[in-house]
Amino acid sequence: MLPRGNLPIDSVWAPCESFRVFPEQGMIAKKVCMVGSFSVGKTSLVERYVRSIFSDRYLSTVGVKISKKDIVAKGQAVSLVLWDMEGKDDYSKINLSYLRGAMGLFLVVDGLRRETLDEAATLQTVAHSLVGNIPCILLINKADMADSWEVTDGDIVNLEQQGLTIMKTSAKTGHGVDAAFLALTEAML
Numbered sequence: 001m002l003p004r005g006n007l008p009i010d011s012v013w014a015p016c017e018s019f020r021v022f023p024e025q026g027m028i029a030k031k032v033c034m035v036g037s038f039s040v041g042k043t044s045l046v047e048r049y050v051r052s053i054f055s056d057r058y059l060s061t062v063g064v065k066i067s068k069k070d071i072v073a074k075g076q077a078v079s080l081v082l083w084d085m086e087g088k089d090d091y092s093k094i095n096l097s098y099l100r101g102a103m104g105l106f107l108v109v110d111g112l113r114r115e116t117l118d119e120a121a122t123l124q125t126v127a128h129s130l131v132g133n134i135p136c137i138l139l140i141n142k143a144d145m146a147d148s149w150e151v152t153d154g155d156i157v158n159l160e161q162q163g164l165t166i167m168k169t170s171a172k173t174g175h176g177v178d179a180a181f182l183a184l185t186e187a188m189l
């Protein structure tokens with residue numbers, strides 16, 4: 001265990017001191033928040049990603065599930081601390097206690113429901129007003145059902161022209177999931 005002074009990022013655990021983890025020497029911690037409407041696949045994406053080395057804790061008072069996964073990006077060992085609102089989250093109530101200390105955001109959209117894209121745009125505005133312009137990737141999830149998507153290629157091109165990074169994922173098949181987490185991690189370094 002490292003002495004406190006060597007902890008790279010205090011703010012990761014600031015809202016929940018009892019959940020503090022102690023990254024190994026040389027490893028840095030990055031808090032990532034999953035943001036998006038109900039049922040877009042936020043929890044499924046995290047579970048797909050961390051399944052092999054699953055370590056999760058609940059902050060039941062604020063309805064947040066925290067999972068951790070250690071990866072290497074750009075040659076740097078990184079401990080990703082993934083925050084996911086539990087249960088029937090009311091996405092409109094995304095707030096500072098959830099986002100505080102976040103270094104990266106996934107905005108998750110359900111490709112089958114066009115309205116979740118509009119909601120994601122609103123959430124992005126709220127999130128950036130709370131935590132500043134941190135790296136953010138918009139995930140269009142449920143790519144295994146892309147034939148039935150309401151979100152069109154035209155929508156995606158439009159968003160890309162606005163400067164958003166967009167990736168397609170399927171928590172069901174795993175398609176694009178590792179690549180998305182790696183891309184966000186690299187953007188945070």
Ligand code: GDP
Pocket residue numbers: 036037038039040041042043044045087141142143144145169170171172173
């Ligand atoms: P959350 O509310 O954003 O956390 O969404 P969940 O992860 O609970 O997923 C909502 C529903 O969508 C569940 O029934 C999941 O099984 C389903 N789901 C999530 N990701 C995918 C996906 O990539 N493909 C398909 N077909 N279903 C998915």
Ligand code: MG
Pocket residue numbers: 042043044084085086087
């Ligand atoms: Mg969930």
